[in-house]
Ligand code: SF4
Ligand code: SF4
């Protein structure tokens with residue numbers, strides 16, 4: 001399949017940002033031509049829009065104009081001197097001259113000063129050919145530099161190479177401040193300053209530290225903004241200027257940032273955030289921007305492998321042999337144990353098309369509904385709770401909607417770590433004056449960071465979300481702060497009346513729940529009043545809501561809170577789940593649930609079954625299949641014997657590792673399709689090499705329901721894209737599928753799924769991305785849902801009683817463990833651990849409050865044994881006041897940490913989503929690893945040896 005490359009050229013830089021959208025247009029004259037632009041446009045941008053490029057250095061259209069370099073001078077009739085075009089607003093009737101001798105001489109003079117303190121090593125400079133300073137020297141016609149290098153200069157300034165992804169060479173800096181402004185305005189980290197004055201001015205990370213030691217989070221915004229080679233990507237330095245680019249979508253988190261993969265041949269030189277990306281508007285985080293090296297890491301497995309049992313070495317085989325082997329195993333197992341003894345797990349890392357054809361394979365070739373997705377262990381309560389109350393299993397807004405919010409509530413989410421690009425946008429809105437309420441057991445960064453401070457931090461005890469959200473609604477209802485008009489017009493009256501009676505019960509008052517939640521009643525009352533008093537209130541939540549025994553209840557309580565304040569159905573408001581992985585929304589949309597076909601249609605519905613069954617030429621079972629935890633239970637019980645897992649590492653990511661590994665060890669055949677021999681693949685008998693997001697075509701759907709194109713930038717290292725592998729396996733099973741390109745899979749999805757009816761690759765290419773529903777009623781998609789009417793008609797308030805979790809602290813397990821993510825690693829870390837990101841986080845640690853640490857004689861850096869009723873592991877302690885007494889916290893990015901050895905099999909009552917966020921534990925100082933860790937190390941060594949033998953057959957014997 002051929003790859004269509006786009007040219008390397010990027011969108012033109014119009015110098016200053018577009019003004020706030022307004023309707024008024026004005027007309028001015030630039031170099032004798034009439035130009036009409038929106039009011040508020042700068043002279044520089046007006047000129048650029050009419051193809052007149054005024055030289056510039058300190059201006060770029062992603063940053064507010066600064067007016068420091070004086071290169072963009074123009075003449076304006078009636079104005080004195082030569083004003084800077086970047087900071088001068090275009091006015092009606094203005095007459096602008098952009099070029100004459102006086103202007104040219106002045107610009108040349110300015111440029112000469114810059115160049116006199118800049119090394120003239122253009123030929124060997126890494127950005128030769130990709131440098132605005134070089135371009136501008138040409139544009140202003142600089143021919144000589146009269147001042148020479150004899151005077152004072154910065155040419156010997158020392159290079160900072162501490163950051164693994166970009167270098168900082170101050171000898172090339174022109175102190176234009178673009179990097180500083182990018183860090184402030186775009187990223188919101190405020191890590192850079194210009195220190196000193198005049199000739200002494202210099203860019204400085206934090207307190208004159210190296211980039212690595214500073215507050216910098218390596219988002220790359222400063223590198224992007226730098227017009228010189230001062231800040232340069234290591235990829236660019238090593239590989240040279242790219243020659244073509246392809247627009248694709250980041251494969252890490254649910255923000256779904258659009259990138260230009262800038263390439264040389266089959267090699268990625270750098271990933272540059274796409275200015276036209278609707279989810280990211282040209283911004284990125286360290287993962288999407290820099291952490292793509294895993295795609296070509298030496299650990300990639302590029303050949304199919306098979307073996308009879310997990311105790312023997314792998315054997316590399318041809319694709320055909322692997323498909324035949326796998327298909328025979330599945331057929332044999334079904335013949336022996338029955339049709340329902342096999343199933344599959346799809347991945348939210350994979351594309352919509354890949355997920356779709358796996359659930360099709362299960363339903364058509366396996367002949368059952370035993371398909372589930374990793375959303376089971378993260379956002380399944382979102383689907384349940386939002387469907388029940390609002391009528392659609394998805395977030396209600398676009399990310400851009402936050403720019404119209406007056407008050408933002410964040411519940412159980414840590415956006416700066418897990419959804420960093422959206423966090424930057426949110427911080428921008430907060431700096432503009434929106435107010436913030438955080439519900440989290442831990443002091444996340446947004447509670448207090450540069451220029452952002454939460455108005456209220458409700459530092460609740462883990463597992464008490466329902467009690468706190470109910471208490472917020474109780475205050476609103478009991479103080480008459482609700483939006484009764486909205487409720488009367490938009491919501492189901494019966495549901496509302498039942499809920500009103502429930503929520504007004506004093507058991508839901510902040511005073512009553514205080515002992516349980518630990519949040520002072522005044523704080524709850526203040527937060528409730530603030531939320532109800534503002535015109536636009538938006539709620540964002542994450543896994544700290546869903547991964548609880550009452551995850552679905554909390555989602556419904558959040559929907560109640562939004563409905564009772566009228567915060568649904570327009571910009572600036574809404575209920576917004578921050579989906580974890582890149583395609584969680586998509587994997588749910590695509591019907592990879594045991595009870596639902598694509599588009600959330602229940603398998604018991606005969607019309608839906610007939611629709612898919614007729615198209616696929618099979619009869620679809622009306623019985624819901626097994627959920628992931630049921631598959632594990634059935635495997636341990638001996639009734640479930642084979643699994644096909646694509647792109648999902650259940651052995652590391654799912655709770656209660658002992659149980660999961662017991663289940664995986666009980667299978668007779670496990671087919672793993674992945675990039676690496678991950679923890680799950682160590683229990684596999686068939687390994688089918690996967691392709692990274694750079695090696696395939698398809699689409700991802702982000703947290704705002706935005707379907708974005710994933711485009712192949714290099715050929716698959718193992719020869720097949722993931723969808724092709726599934727298709728071949730299906731064929732070997734006797735159910736051939738005949739797609740020639742993922743576009744045909746999407747066409748089928750669109751034909752069979754009303755909310756996708758208007759989606760096609762052609763439209764995606766034309767519009768860049770589309771938010772579903774997209775059909776005849778919404779040809780270009782739906783940025784905001786539930787406008788005028790809820791998807792289910794009337795919004796349905798649900799009664800949401802607080803039921804304490806069974807996972808309670810005892811004398812034996814007196815602490816509560818809760819888990820989360822950090823910025824530089826991603827989920828199970830299979831990808832990010834194979835990049836330079838380990839420089840920031842090379843092990844998971846246990847955060848413990850000083851009080852709890854002191855009681856146990858634990859000091860910073862000590863090894864701590866963490867025991868729960870499920871298991872025991874050992875982690876290094878970090879003493880921190882970010883966590884409250886009685887609570888400990890860790891991340892789960894490294895398999896050896898064994899965070900999930902400790903988490904239990906408790907789960908959400910409605911969806912079985914595991915209760916990762918609450919585990920009763922004891923922590924004590926230890927001097928050796930846990931038994932599990934020692935066994936894990938031994939098993940890993942054995943499995944790596946089995947792999948080594950496959951890769952080096954001569955090693956055998
Ligand atoms: S990489 Fe990002 S966080 Fe770091 S200094 Fe640059 S803009 Fe700031
Ligand atoms: S590092 Fe680059 S962007 Fe920053 S001041 Fe220097 S030249 Fe300008």
Ligand code: SF4
Pocket residue numbers: 250251252253254255256257280284285286287288289419420421422
């Ligand atoms: S915010 Fe998410 S989607 Fe965007 S670059 Fe970072 S990891 Fe990728």
Ligand code: FES
Pocket residue numbers: 055056057058059066067068069070071072073084085086087
């Ligand atoms: S570009 Fe206008 S002053 Fe620098």
